[in-house]
Structures are given as C-alpha cells and as structure tokens.
Amino acid sequence: MKKIALIAALTLFPLTSYAQGDHKAEDTRLPDLMKTTKEVVDPMPEKLKSLLVAEITANGPVKAIEVCSLKAPAMAKAASEKTGWEIKRVSLKNRNPKGKADKWEEKAIKGFEQELAGNSDAVMEKGEIVTVEGKQYFRYAKGLKTGKECLLCHGKDENIAKELKEKLKKVYPEDQATGYDVNQVRGILSVTRAIN
Numbered sequence: 001m002k003k004i005a006l007i008a009a010l011t012l013f014p015l016t017s018y019a020q021g022d023h024k025a026e027d028t029r030l031p032d033l034m035k036t037t038k039e040v041v042d043p044m045p046e047k048l049k050s051l052l053v054a055e056i057t058a059n060g061p062v063k064a065i066e067v068c069s070l071k072a073p074a075m076a077k078a079a080s081e082k083t084g085w086e087i088k089r090v091s092l093k094n095r096n097p098k099g100k101a102d103k104w105e106e107k108a109i110k111g112f113e114q115e116l117a118g119n120s121d122a123v124m125e126k127g128e129i130v131t132v133e134g135k136q137y138f139r140y141a142k143g144l145k146t147g148k149e150c151l152l153c154h155g156k157d158e159n160i161a162k163e164l165k166e167k168l169k170k171v172y173p174e175d176q177a178t179g180y181d182v183n184q185v186r187g188i189l190s191v192t193r194a195i196n
Helices: 002-012 030-041 043-059 061-083 103-118 148-154 162-171
Strands: 086-090 125-132 135-145 185-194
Touching (some): 030 043, 030 061, 030 125, 030 135, 043 148, 061 086, 103 125, 103 135, 103 185, 148 162
C-alpha cells in the first residue's frame, strides 16, 4: 500500500529539484547516488537483450514475447526487492498498462529523444534529487534504445508478422508500443530511491 501511495504522490504532486526548483548549488550526494544506482541498473538492458536474442534463436520470436512480458518485469522486481528502490520500465507508448511514464519520466524520455536525434551515441541518462511533500527522492532514468531485434514486435505495424500481432494482442490488449525505428528511444529504466 505504501508503494501505491508513493507512486500516486510522485505522479500527482509537482516535483522540485535542488538544481532547478530550489536554485541551490548541486547536491554533493548526486555523484554517489548516480554511481550506486548505475551499478544496479546498467547491466539490466544488456542482460535482457541477451535473454531476448537467445530466446528468438532457440524458440522463435513468438515465444520470445515472454522474455519481455515475464522475465523483464521479474528482473526489475528482483532488483527492487534487493535494493528497496522502485525500478521499472516505462514508455510514452507503453505496451503494459503498468509501464506508463509519469511526468518526470515523460520529461526524461523527451529529453533523451532530443539527445538521440542530435547524437546516435548519446548516453541517455539523467539523475536528480526531487522533493515531494517534504521527502527527498533520487530519480534516475536510463534510456532504452530500439535495436534491430526490438523491431520484430515494436516496429511498424505492417512489418510485424501476423502470428506476433496475434500473440501481442492476447498478452497486451491495450498495446501502444509499435511504430518504432532503429535507434529511437523505446522507453527508459526508471528508478526512484527514498533518500531521507
């Protein structure tokens, strides 16, 4: 229940950051928060990609949908339980209804889209301390770039195989996550850490 209240608060209440909202000098905790968050989050996209490619190779793309629908959320949940942070994948065009970006995440994604449009090697990460109802949180976003393998299920509708469309419709009846090209921002890994 606390997690639901936190999510509601982070979604509904305006966020202020030390660097922007309060006009204070950059918080000295930021480098350590970035470092410790990245240690947990950075390996996740590559691990997921490896699982996805292995499943496509072994059992085909229809079976590989389970990697994204079951294994990816399980990976984020395990990391959340281990750290006590909220870790999730979100997008502006979410496939899973639970993957809808909040306002902070939306801003991060749109910023990453601009970065990637100007530089295909953009790092696409953002971290800041925000204050919500007097409590401080470290918010972190890592951009997820669309790769070739992603296009099997996330590409343009006319390029997605019929059997994949049918499986996606069963697993994700409210799917919005198609129409992507290689090197577009597919979404982000989002972290919320309470820090006081």
